[in-house]
Every structure is written in C-alpha cells, then in structure tokens.
Amino acid sequence: MSLIHFLPGVVKELLKHVPSLAIELTDWDGVKRDLPLITSRLFTGSGVSPLIESQTRQIGSWVNFSTRTLPKEPMDMSSRQSKGDALLRYYFAQLYHSKGMFLDLRDSRFQWSGNKLRFHPSGFWYQFSPSFREGLLELYEGFYLGEDSKFESGLIATGLLNRAWPIEDQLEIKNLFRGHFGDSLDHPMRFNLQRFQETFKKIFEFLIRKKVKLSSEFMLFGIYLVTLYLSLEGSGTEHSVKELFLEVHQSLTTNQIPKTRNPPPPES
Helix, strand or coil, rough: CHHHHCCCCHHHHHHCCCCCCCHHEEEEEHHHHHHHHHHHHHHHHCCHHHHHHHHHHHHHCCCEEEECCCCCCCCCHHHHHHHHHHHHHHHHHCCCCCEECCCCCCCCHHHCCCCCCEEECCCCCCCCCHHHHHHHHHHHHHHHHCCHHHHHHHHHHCCCCCCCCCCCHHHHHHHHHHHHHHHHHHHCEEECCCHHHHHHHHHHHHHHHHCCCHHHHHHHHHHHHHHHHHHHEEEEEEECHHHHHHHHHHHHCCCCCCCCCCCCCCCC
C-alpha cells in the first residue's frame, strides 16, 4: 500500500473518490509496472499529440481538441444538457479506440462552444490491453443490447467473474452490476458520485469474499469512470445513457465511423 505515496498527485486525488476496498483488491505489482510510464506522460505530455491525431481520425466527430487551457464560460441548462450528452458520447467512443484513451474527463478540461464539445487533454492517458478494452465493450454492449452472454463475457474478460464459481455467485455478481447501472436502461440517469461509490462498494465486498485480485487496468478504468461522474454530477442534468451509448455503438460498428473529411489540427 505504500506505493500509493509514489503515485502522481492527480492520480492520488482521483483515487480518493474510488471506494477504499478497491485498493485492497488491486494488483499492485501491475501498478508498479505501469507507474513510470504514467508518471512520465503526466509530467512531459509524451504521446498526447499522436493520440490526439489518432482519435481525430477515428472518433473526431465526437470532440474538438485544443492544446490550450479552455476558459470557463457561463452555461444555461440547455447548454449543460448538450455538453453532458456530448461528454457521454465521447466517454463511450474512446472505448472503441484501440490506440489509447484520455483518462481525465473532469469538467475543467472541457468547453461547450458552437454546439461542439472542446477538450484540452492532459498527459494522463493509457492504452488498455485488447482483452480488457474489448471486455469493457462487451459489458456495455451486453447490458444495453440485452445480450446476457456478451454481458457475462465482459465480466469474465475484465476479471470480475469466473465460470468456475457456483452458479449462485455468478448470478450475484451479474445482479450487482445490473444494480450499478441502475435505471439507465429504461430512464434518463442523474449522475451521483455517492451512489456510484455505494454500488461499487457492494461489488468490491463480493469480490473480496471471492478472493479476487483486480488488474491495474481496472483501477485506471475506475479513475476514468470517476472523472466522468465528477463532471456530470454538478450539472443538474439527466442523461439518456442507453440512447447515447447505442448512438455511438451503431456509428462505430457499422463501418460508418464518424470523422471529419480533413480533420483540423488541434487548436493552439
């Protein structure tokens, strides 16, 4: 656990919002392997420009990148709603991008301007392994498309379920995750960090009972999810998460990838 003291400040700050049980479940040998690279990227910004270029080619219709800090502007409720919807689209679109994901989605890095989401990313980015990233996609696709076998495969690929477990345990972890997704299947969702922490605490308690160790990738994804909640919690808006996910899913899985014909360079 002493390794936490060596984490970059932004990572330690964001981990405060992750249930403490997650720390107990994490494979810290994996964190130790990733730490030098993550720290270097945060301090030097290495890899940011190539990732911006790569994302602009594949998912550039979801976001406009900026290389400078974005000023805070007053927003009415309609603009906050549109900005939140756009952020959720980008959150999901990144999962389909294999070259890497920007993990810090806090509100200070975004601006809603000209009916477009503008984003000034930090050096906090990570390229998840294909099996883990595809497992996350299976998890979301299985839930929102109503495909239980895919939902189960996603839980297995991300290290959250083991087919060797008794059936009742397999059903329990599935139901815990369905509970975490809440009413987002049928109703607009209001993002609440406390509820997020409470539902994940139940999941982590179950995983501790099963003596599961979670990969460092899961911890990093948890931080990614936390930054989404931090951005959306204060907006006072509700979002049709299923509709937004299906919009992105359909666009990025039908060979109709949304992108600009001549992607503009990042704004400086």
